[in-house]
Amino acid sequence: MKAIEIQGSFGLENLKQVERDEPAVKPGQVKLRMKAVSLNYRDLLMVQGLYDPRQPLPLIPCSDGVGEVVEVGEGVSRVAVGDRVCPIFAQKWISGEPTHEKLRSTLGGPYDGTLTESMVLSEEGLVKVPDHLSDAEAATLPCAAVTAWSALVTLGQVKAGDTVLVQGTGGVSIFALQFAKLLGARVLVTSSSDEKLERVQAMGADEVINYRTEPKWGKVARERTGRVGVDHIIEVGGAGTLQQSLRAIRIGGHISLIGVLSGGVSDVNILPLVMGQVKVQGLVVGAREGFEAMNRAIDTNQMKPVVDKVFSFDQAQEAFQHLEAGKHFGKVCIEIPSKA
Amino acid sequence: MKAIEIQGSFGLENLKQVERDEPAVKPGQVKLRMKAVSLNYRDLLMVQGLYDPRQPLPLIPCSDGVGEVVEVGEGVSRVAVGDRVCPIFAQKWISGEPTHEKLRSTLGGPYDGTLTESMVLSEEGLVKVPDHLSDAEAATLPCAAVTAWSALVTLGQVKAGDTVLVQGTGGVSIFALQFAKLLGARVLVTSSSDEKLERVQAMGADEVINYRTEPKWGKVARERTGRVGVDHIIEVGGAGTLQQSLRAIRIGGHISLIGVLSGGVSDVNILPLVMGQVKVQGLVVGAREGFEAMNRAIDTNQMKPVVDKVFSFDQAQEAFQHLEAGKHFGKVCIEIPSKA
Amino acid sequence: MKAIEIQGSFGLENLKQVERDEPAVKPGQVKLRMKAVSLNYRDLLMVQGLYDPRQPLPLIPCSDGVGEVVEVGEGVSRVAVGDRVCPIFAQKWISGEPTHEKLRSTLGGPYDGTLTESMVLSEEGLVKVPDHLSDAEAATLPCAAVTAWSALVTLGQVKAGDTVLVQGTGGVSIFALQFAKLLGARVLVTSSSDEKLERVQAMGADEVINYRTEPKWGKVARERTGRVGVDHIIEVGGAGTLQQSLRAIRIGGHISLIGVLSGGVSDVNILPLVMGQVKVQGLVVGAREGFEAMNRAIDTNQMKPVVDKVFSFDQAQEAFQHLEAGKHFGKVCIEIPSKA
C-alpha cells in the first residue's frame, strides 16, 4: 500500500510517499481502504516537530479520515464490509472520562495516522458516518467536529437561546458555529477578516466582531449581550485571547479552552475568573460515544461540514502548506484514489 | 376592575363576570393591566372542581396571561411601567428545586388567577416577554411552554440528534415539538387525527404515528429508531399510555411524566423501567429562571406559539367549552380589552 | 475443572456439580482461579426458571465472585498473574450509558457464571479488589454493591446531609446503608424484623421503621423528616412498596427503582409522582468505571461488606435454600477450595 511518512526528521519537506506492506487483520480488527483525509493544526505541528519532538519516525501523519471497510477479522460485529467509517482520534477512548491510557492511543502520533491507502484498526475504534456526506466532508469529523461537539454539548451543555462566542474561522470554530446554530443558540464570531466574517454571517452567525479593528473585542461582545456577557466561549487562541474572553464571559459562564494556537504560555489575570465564578474547561477531542451522538445530530439536521479545498494524494505537502498559510475557511482535505 | 370568578360552586356555568375593587400596590409589588389569558387543562379541571375540590370560592381562574406594567411599588427594580410581562405560574419558585412552599404559590388556585383586568403581584413573580409575540401568543407561555422547556431542557437535557416522542397535540405537546426542533432533535408525534398529524408535519415533525390505527404505537416508534428506542418521551397521557411509552423508550432513556389527562391511577408493569434503566421524571411547570432562559430561546429563534382560537373576555365560558371539546390544535386564548 | 450447573431443567434440585474441560486463554483474555462466589436474588430466580425461562441449559449460575489471575493471554495489560479480581456483571459495560448490547453480556445467564473453579474472561471485564477484603467479602461486590453505588452515587448523587431511606436488609440495601453513611447522609431503614433493625442501627442507621407495626411507613418516614420527605429512596419492593415510597419522598426527590422482589406488575397512583416532581430511576447494576470508583471508596474508608454465612462448594444447594428462606442479613457466599 502507499502511504505518506514523515521520514528521517521533522519538517514539511520530509513528507515522503512510500510503499508499505498491506497490514494483516487479526481477530476483532477491521481493514479500511482510506478514501479521504483532513488536516488539523495538530497534524501540522506534528510534521514540523513542534507537537511532540520525541515522537519516533517514520510516522504516518494525520488523525482524521474516512475509509471503507474492506475486511473484518474474526468476531467483528460493530461494522461490516462496505460500511463507510471514520477512525476515532483516541482509539481507546470509547466512553466515560479520559485517562492517560485512553489519551495515549491517538492516531497521527504516537500511532500511525490516516494518510495512507490502508489501515487496520480495532472494530472498537470506528464509527459509521452519515450517508449524505461526501468522503472529504466525512473525513473532517474525527478531531475538529468532535472537539466542537464536546465543547458545546458533552461538556458545555449549551441550550437554545444561549449566546456562544466563537473565536475565528478555523476548523473547530466553524463546526462550533454550525453546532451552536443547530442547538438554537445565538452565535457571535470574531475574526480579523471582514470577508470571513461575511461568510460566517451567511452561515447563520448572529453577530460578528473584527478583532483587528476592535482589539478590545471582549468589551464589545459584552455590550452586544446587554452587558450581561456571553454564556459560552470557544477559546482557541490561548494566551493571547483569554484575557479578552474573561471580559466577554458572563458571571457563571463557561470557557472551552481548546487552542494551542498561540503557544500555550500565558500571562493572565485570573482574578476575574474567581470573582465571576467562571468555568474554564480544557478539552481534547472526545470519546467515541460523543462522536456517535454528534453523527446523529449531523444526520438529523443534514448538516454539511465546510471543506475549503481538496488536494490529491500526491499533493500532501501542498495541502499542509495551504493549512500553514492560514488563508483557509473550513477544512483542508486530501482525497485518496481507489487502487486501480 | 372586571374579573371572571368561579362563584358559589364549581362548574363552567358558575363562571361569572364581576366588578372588584382595583388592588393597591405595596412595596416590591407591581400592578398589571392584563392583555390576554390562555387556558390550560388544569384550569378546566379547576373550574369543574376536579383539580382541587377543597379550593375556596370565589376564585379567579387561569394561571397564564400577559399584562402591561401600569404601576410599580417602592423599591421595584426588575420591571418598569410599560413593560409587557407574564406572571409566573408558581409565584415563589424563582430558581432551584421545587419545594412544598414554592409549589403552593400558584395562580388560578390557590391564588387568584389571570382572568381579570388588573393583577398586583410581587416584582419577583414576573418575566418580560419577547417583543415579536402578540399578546395572545405571549399569554400562552407560563404553563404550557415552561412545562415543555423544563421537560426537554432543564430536566431532560435533550441535545441535537436525540429522538423525542411527543404524545398528542395539546398545548405542552406542541411546544415540546417546537422546542425539540429548535434544539436540533428528531421528533415523532402521535395523535388520533391524521389531520393534526399533517399539521405537525408542516411544523417540522420528522415522523408521525396515528395511535388509533396503530394502538401498539410504542412498538412502531421503536421500529422507527432502528429498534434502539427513542431517547425522550413527553408523556401526557398517564396510565393509558405509559405502557406503550415503556415499549418505545430506549435503554437508559428519559420519560417526562406530565399528564393528568387520563386520571392518574395506573396499572403499569414497571419491570421494563428497571431492566431498561429508564428514568421517569414527574414535573410540574418550572422556575422563573427556566422561563427566562426559554424566552431567550424563543427570542433568538423568533419562535411563535401556536394559537388555536382567541375568544373575547365576554366569551370566557365558550373558551372553556372549546377547550373541553378537545378539537383545538395549540392554545385557546382570551383577550382582555383595554379599559375605555 | 469443577463447576455447578443447572442441568436439564430449572429448579434448585437440578444444581449439579460437574467436571468440565479447563477453558483456553485467547489474546486479550485472562484465566481466573475462582476463590469465592456470592448469591443474588437474581441468581435464585434464574435457577428457579423465573428470571428468564428461555435461558438455554446447562448454565453455570451466579454473576458475583472473586478469583485470582492464573494466566494472561497475549496483549493483556490491565491485570497480571497473582492479582485478585472480580468479573463485572455485564462484561461489555465498561463505561457510559447502558445499551442493549452491553446489558446482554451478563454472567450467570446468558453467559456462564462464577460458580466454577476456573473462568476465562476478557481483561476488560475485570476489576481489582481492595486488599483488606476476604475472598468472601470481595465476592459480594459485582452486583449488590455496584447496584447500591449506582443508585446513590452515579445516578443519585447523594451528598452529605441528605436523607436516604433504605427498604429492608437485603444485599443491595445493606450496601446502600453503608455507602450512604460513607457519604455523610442520614439513613432510615425499614424492615419487618426488630432484630434486623437493631443490627442496622449498630451499623449506623439513624432511624428505623418496622413496616409490620407501621404499615403506613411512608407517612412515618415523612414525619421523621419534619414533614419535608426523604431525599432518596432505595426502592427494592416494587409494586407493593412504591405507593408508600411516594408518600415518603420529598418534592423533587429521587427514587431508585431496583427491586424485582414483588413481581413487577404494579397498580400505582402516579399522580403524586407528577405533582411532586419526583424522579423514578430504574437501574440495573452499573458499568466497570463505577465499580472501580466504588472500590476506591471501599478502600479509602476500609469498608467491609456484611457476609451472612459462607457455604462450601459442596453446599451450593444449601446456600441457595438459605437465600430463599430470607432469614439472612447481608450476603450469602460460597467458597471454592484451592485445587489440591
Next chain:
Amino acid sequence: MKAIEIQGSFGLENLKQVERDEPAVKPGQVKLRMKAVSLNYRDLLMVQGLYDPRQPLPLIPCSDGVGEVVEVGEGVSRVAVGDRVCPIFAQKWISGEPTHEKLRSTLGGPYDGTLTESMVLSEEGLVKVPDHLSDAEAATLPCAAVTAWSALVTLGQVKAGDTVLVQGTGGVSIFALQFAKLLGARVLVTSSSDEKLERVQAMGADEVINYRTEPKWGKVARERTGRVGVDHIIEVGGAGTLQQSLRAIRIGGHISLIGVLSGGVSDVNILPLVMGQVKVQGLVVGAREGFEAMNRAIDTNQMKPVVDKVFSFDQAQEAFQHLEAGKHFGKVCIEIPSKA
C-alpha cells in the same frame, strides 16, 4: 447600638467603635441581635483598602456572623423570634446561578456587615444554624464553610473514594478537609508548617506534604496517587500555586479556584490544562440553598468548625492583626456581648 466602622480612610487603625441608631424593621425584614462574628481574609483586605478601594466609608466590616432573631416584620414566615440564624454572604443569592445583581448584595461591602450589635435584613437573607454549634462556631459558616461546600459538593460533586488536595490550613481549607472527610474522600493537605500538618492529620487528613521542604509538591502529590493524579484541588494560592496544581491534578480533574491570596496576576502555562482536559472552576461563596444543604450535613454528622481564637468586641483590631499575622489554624472570631 454599638458597631465597628472603618472610618475616614482604610487601614486597621481606622476601625472605630461607634454608636448608631437602632435600625427599624420593615415588612419582610428581621432584626438580629448579633452574637458572634468571624473574620475572613476578604474582610482584612477590605479594611486595608485592598479589596475594593472605591468602597464608600464608613462601612461596618465583616460578612460572617450569627445572631438571634429579636423582631420580625410584617409577613415574615421563614424565621421566628428566638431563632439563631446566620446572614448569608450575598443577600440576594437565594438559589440558582450567580448573576451580577446577586453578587453585588454582599455584606461587609458594599452592604454594612456583621460587626455590630444589631442588623436588619430581609427574611430571605438568613439561614438557621445547627443547635450543636457555639455562637463562635456558627459565625464561621457563611463564607469559609459555604465556599468549601460549593467547591466540593455543589460544583465539584466529590464522591467517596475521590482524592482531594487541600492547599494550606486557612479557613476554607480546613472546612474543605472536614467536608471531604464527611463525603468519604481521601485528603492530602499541603502546608509550610509541620506542626499544622500534624494537626490536620489528627483531624483525618490521609496524607500531608510540607511544600517548603517539597517545593515541587505537585509531583509529590501525583506520586502519592500511583501517578494518576488527584481528582480535585482546593486552589487558594492563585498564581503561585496553580502550576504545581496542574502537575498534581489527574486527567479530567477539577480545580476549584478560590484564592485571592497571592494577588491574582498569573503567569501560568495553560497547555497542561488543555491536554489534560482539566476543569478550572472559579467560585465565590454560594447560594442560600447550598448553605442550607451544608447545614444539614453539619447537623447530621455533628461536625464542629475549628475556631482558632475568640476575641472580645473591644479587641476587633487585635482580631484582625491576629488574622494578618497568619499563624492561626481555623477561624478567628469575635464575640459580641449581650446588651446589659
